Amino acid sequence: MTEFSAPKAIDKSNLFRKGDPDFMTSLARGIEVIRAFSDTKTGVNMSAISERTGLSRAVARRCLYTLSEMGYVRRDLDGYYLEPKILSLSQTYFSSTSLPALAQEHLDHVKESTGESCSLAILDEHETVYIARSAARRIMAVSLGIGSRLPAYCTSLGRVLLAALPPAELDNYFGTIKRKAFTERTRTTQRDLKAIIDKTREQGFTIVDQELEIGLRSLAVPVRNHNGVVVAAMNVGVQASRVSLSDLKRQTLPVLLSASEKLRSQLIC
Amino acid sequence: MTEFSAPKAIDKSNLFRKGDPDFMTSLARGIEVIRAFSDTKTGVNMSAISERTGLSRAVARRCLYTLSEMGYVRRDLDGYYLEPKILSLSQTYFSSTSLPALAQEHLDHVKESTGESCSLAILDEHETVYIARSAARRIMAVSLGIGSRLPAYCTSLGRVLLAALPPAELDNYFGTIKRKAFTERTRTTQRDLKAIIDKTREQGFTIVDQELEIGLRSLAVPVRNHNGVVVAAMNVGVQASRVSLSDLKRQTLPVLLSASEKLRSQLIC
DNA sequence: ACTTATTGTGCGATTATCGTACAAATGTTC
DNA sequence: GAACATTTGTACGATAATCGCACAATAAGT
Known part of the structure; x- marks a missing residue:
């Protein structure tokens, strides 16, 4: 952990990195939940997110709950949707x-x-x-x-x-x-x-x-x-x-x- | 320079919600770190992130470490930069x-x-x-x-x-x-x-x-x-x-x- | 070489997060 | 509408993930 190593491809093992006290698992999991929305034109339900990410349902739920409290995700009748607020994350890239x-x-x-x-x-x-x-x-x-x-x-x-x-x-x-x-x-x-x-x-x-x-x-x-x-x-x-x-x-x-x-x-x- | 961006002061109450067991503080903090890059044309150092977000230096560091391990953030000589991988988060919005x-x-x-x-x-x-x-x-x-x-x-x-x-x-x-x-x-x-x-x-x-x-x-x-x-x-x-x-x-x-x-x-x- | 600023490390304390198991909705089928 | 299937919400004890401090190390500036 001396130097921040080159970015690695994210696989499941990276999301459950035990033993690296500096790696915030919850953060990584939450971001994976955002990515799980890719290529979904319709709403996604909790179970689908849980499956796509490999996270337990309880975790997926808490991630979605957190993201929705923050305004990045909205819950509708037929599942969760990404809110345009998610664009503010990429906006930071363009503004920099x-x-x-x-x-x-x-x-x-x-x-x-x-x-x-x-x-x-x-x-x-x-x-x-x-x-x-x-x-x-x-x-x-x-x-x-x-x-x-x-x-x-x-x-x-x-x-x-x-x-x-x-x-x-x-x-x-x-x-x-x-x-x-x-x-x-x-x-x-x-x-x-x-x-x-x-x-x-x-x-x-x-x-x-x-x-x-x-x-x-x-x-x-x-x-x-x-x-x-x-x-x-x-x-x-x-x-x-x-x-x-x-x-x-x-x-x-x-x-x-x-x-x-x-x-x-x-x-x- | 005319800046219309959201005020830098971040609502701490939202980031340190004690008592809500479903709210994942670490996830919220990590995302705030991403947002802290707004309107920064140059690299941002850890202390600056810590200040902007109101997070303790230790937390800011772990967030940056995690994001950098995931490939969303890169560390350069003069500080941290957002990587284009961050765009994949908004890509999920456009793809949906x-x-x-x-x-x-x-x-x-x-x-x-x-x-x-x-x-x-x-x-x-x-x-x-x-x-x-x-x-x-x-x-x-x-x-x-x-x-x-x-x-x-x-x-x-x-x-x-x-x-x-x-x-x-x-x-x-x-x-x-x-x-x-x-x-x-x-x-x-x-x-x-x-x-x-x-x-x-x-x-x-x-x-x-x-x-x-x-x-x-x-x-x-x-x-x-x-x-x-x-x-x-x-x-x-x-x-x-x-x-x-x-x-x-x-x-x-x-x-x-x-x-x-x-x-x-x-x-x- | 000295001071100052910034970053990295170790560790004990704590509480945030986990997962299970169960309850409650919600939706589907006949 | 009853019976079933699917999905979502709650509770809680266990545990390890996360915290922040205080100090060490490095880098930067004078």
């Missing part, structure tokens, strides 16, 4: 980092001039996390919002971000993650991926063609700050049926690169 | 409610055709909370993001939402909140505000002229669902120096009303 706010206008510009969704993401715990987004009108098969996470190895944003990692960390990445094929096109071997990442680093962009989902192509470029350090990645996602690979490279890439460059000049600090 | 996603394209459209920032908000605990937003390029004096909260009585969004409240709840609202004048134009008496709210209800929109901040005008309309129930409010905020009250009413209002109407037809459930 300016990157998403600065990027927004450039994302909007890319979206307007290409007609396609444009997103900004960073790497967090070996996953790609969207931190800003300008979504095109058309309904995409994948609907991703701010805070959404995807595996890095099979997304354009992820590969750009991985390409910016120091070699040691990249090795560590491949040592810890497990890869699976989302489609028949997904590259999963370490050799292939490392080659792709090397190429990405060289050419300054990457295209992923239906490796995450059939019908989805994605182009990404790095976003650097004033000192040239990669601080994020920006991408455009298109439907494969409408935009060819060469169109992506010839028409979309220049727009994306220009946006990234404009943003760069704003990232002084 | 479709209103913000549906509204986005309409907000974007209003922004594009008026050139001004457009936002969607709902009422939560007597405050206006932004749940979606399309920000105009120009830098506004007030930079508000998703999850930001403002008092309802002095904002256009708030007055539209208050106008939709059942009379009893409106009375309750006025009974509980305290009003203060942000500018010399801010209306604060219950009589004035009730009259304004009545008028808002009648005419289906409201304009607030520099009552929150000098130089800021705002126009808001209700957003109804398919059954006619008000589920949110949509607004456009402009700089007083550039857009007159009559321009707002003649040019912006129709755009906003049309957007609200289009959104309404999508809100079937």
Whole structure:
């Protein structure tokens, strides 16, 4: 406990850490309860929360009770709902980092001039996390919002971000993650991926063609700050049926690169 | 710098509720620690967290330790930072409610055709909370993001939402909140505000002229669902120096009303 | 090198939290 | 509407999670 170690993936064992007097189990459990609301369009009842989190019903109940007393959760006829007050937690993130706010206008510009969704993401715990987004009108098969996470190895944003990692960390990445094929096109071997990442680093962009989902192509470029350090990645996602690979490279890439460059000049600090 | 964020003083009574065996103090404290990061562009050290939350240093430390073990907080040279993983908490909200996603394209459209920032908000605990937003390029004096909260009585969004409240709840609202004048134009008496709210209800929109901040005008309309129930409010905020009250009413209002109407037809459930 | 500020450690005291088992609602089926 | 099934609320003793102090260690500033 001398140093706060790198964040670990949360599994159940982490929630019941006996023997670490500094780890507040109740806090961890309560937060897991919040997360248990993911992907639930309807109300969630106590038992469901208890199941999803692996917490005993009594604990789940107390967590829900506490969260509801604090105004983060509301109880309705058909179960518990998250209250918008939960947004105040992420608001603290946005109010303490300016990157998403600065990027927004450039994302909007890319979206307007290409007609396609444009997103900004960073790497967090070996996953790609969207931190800003300008979504095109058309309904995409994948609907991703701010805070959404995807595996890095099979997304354009992820590969750009991985390409910016120091070699040691990249090795560590491949040592810890497990890869699976989302489609028949997904590259999963370490050799292939490392080659792709090397190429990405060289050419300054990457295209992923239906490796995450059939019908989805994605182009990404790095976003650097004033000192040239990669601080994020920006991408455009298109439907494969409408935009060819060469169109992506010839028409979309220049727009994306220009946006990234404009943003760069704003990232002084 | 004009700060509208909730006062830093945290209600201790809520955090140290002795005698309620169902209230998990540790969970409440941990969440307050997350909130203590609001409006901090730089790293925050432990002592600062302890001060802001009113928690003892030992408790603040354990909360930070736990959050950092879970990956929500990172420790850097100059203090603690929120990690983007915190966004996964709000992601659960967006993944469980479709209103913000549906509204986005309409907000974007209003922004594009008026050139001004457009936002969607709902009422939560007597405050206006932004749940979606399309920000105009120009830098506004007030930079508000998703999850930001403002008092309802002095904002256009708030007055539209208050106008939709059942009379009893409106009375309750006025009974509980305290009003203060942000500018010399801010209306604060219950009589004035009730009259304004009545008028808002009648005419289906409201304009607030520099009552929150000098130089800021705002126009808001209700957003109804398919059954006619008000589920949110949509607004456009402009700089007083550039857009007159009559321009707002003649040019912006129709755009906003049309957007609200289009959104309404999508809100079937 | 000295002072000051901030952070980490150990430990006994205490009470917050746990889980079980049971009671009370609530909803469902026939 | 009775009988059953499912979900939620209550009570309480046991226990370990959490507390805060006081001190040690480190970092920062002069």
